[in-house]
Amino acid sequence: MAEFDVDLFVIGGGSGGVRAARIAAGHGARVMLAEEYRMGGTCVIRGCVPKKLLVYASHIHHEIEDAAGFGWTIPSATFHWPTLIANKDKEIARLEAAYTANVEKSGAGIVKTRAVFEDPHTLRLATGEAVRAKHVLIATGGAPNHGLAIPGIEHVISSNEVFHLTALPRRIVIQGGGYIALEFACIFAGFGSDVTLIYRGDNILRGFDDDVRAHVRAEMEKEGISIITGNTVDKVEKHGKEFTTHLSNGSSIASDQVMFAIGRHPNVANLGFEKAGVAINPNNGGIAVDSFSRTSVPHIYAIGDVTHRLNLTPVAIREGHAFADSVFGKRPVEVDHVNVPTAVFSQPEIGTVGLTEAQESEQLSKVDI
């Protein structure tokens, strides 16, 4: 009997895991990938892709408003949320099938089940089967933070649920000041919802250039989005179909939905890491890795959001590709996490790369702006 069933076992069929599995299989490795939910992971199923579809849909409202100025007469337009969601779901199902087909075409096998470590080389599938792997890649991604267990937290939705609302909320309260909170605030405002954004800091988009933060905030406010900073949500009450959100300043807001987008955490719980000896990075709660994505155990690697380095799809894909080339392609590749561009699909959109003006002034003696 062979010592190992596979050369590589990938836990997680998201952006990073899929790329790593395909490239490793292309290098001739025997690969098995486990996915417990849907192939494609966060980006395809409940992240970048469906979000971008909603962004496009919300832009159309503005274009119809502008149309008259360009000579178009458009009979009064109506919007049907359930049609948008049904069509979005169709597109996601098509992409999920394409991801599955591409992995299978590469020669890697897929098991649609949860996998956890039993020992450093053995994965236990939820089906009961055990698989012995020479190398293991952890690509389990991340999940939304719920924050403190405030009264009424059970009424609050996250980005996971927002893609499945059965009706467009006429009024929505969103807590958060990062890109996901802003993008959804602008999406709902584009559909005509009454949007209130709550953020605990002094201004939205912490970590971005101050002039960008001020400009985006001013433009969002012009669109009618109410932005309340320096406050947190203390309590959410439900009365029938309506919610009352209580803020730390003592005020309250009535709405039809309450969403929190207050950050994400790496998916490291209940994976059997203690049995495998995989160490967690105490600074960020993700799996500790070196620049080759190697964990504290030499044959176990981790990539993407579970390492909590830069939580972006192209980064997870690059890390997955570099891992596969390094381990199975005889071509060691380190991933450079410096100067990674990032986009925010707020309205207006933002694209940035490199240091902010404040960071430059701290780090360099002379700066031309």
Ligand SMILES: Cc1cc2nc3c(=O)[nH]c(=O)nc-3n(C[C@H](O)[C@H](O)[C@H](O)COP(=O)(O)OP(=O)(O)OC[C@H]3O[C@@H](n4cnc5c(N)ncnc54)[C@H](O)[C@@H]3O)c2cc1C
């Ligand atoms: C609302 C939203 C919008 C976003 N927009 C953008 C954007 O515009 N641009 C961008 O670059 N990034 C965006 N992101 C981030 C992006 O989605 C992630 O960075 C990316 O998906 C990370 O890929 P990954 O492979 O690390 O993990 P994931 O894509 O999260 O995949 C992990 C997979 O592992 C599976 N899994 C977990 N545990 C197990 C287990 N034990 N067994 C089997 N399977 C398991 C999960 O079901 C999941 O499918 C967005 C995220 C969100 C939430």
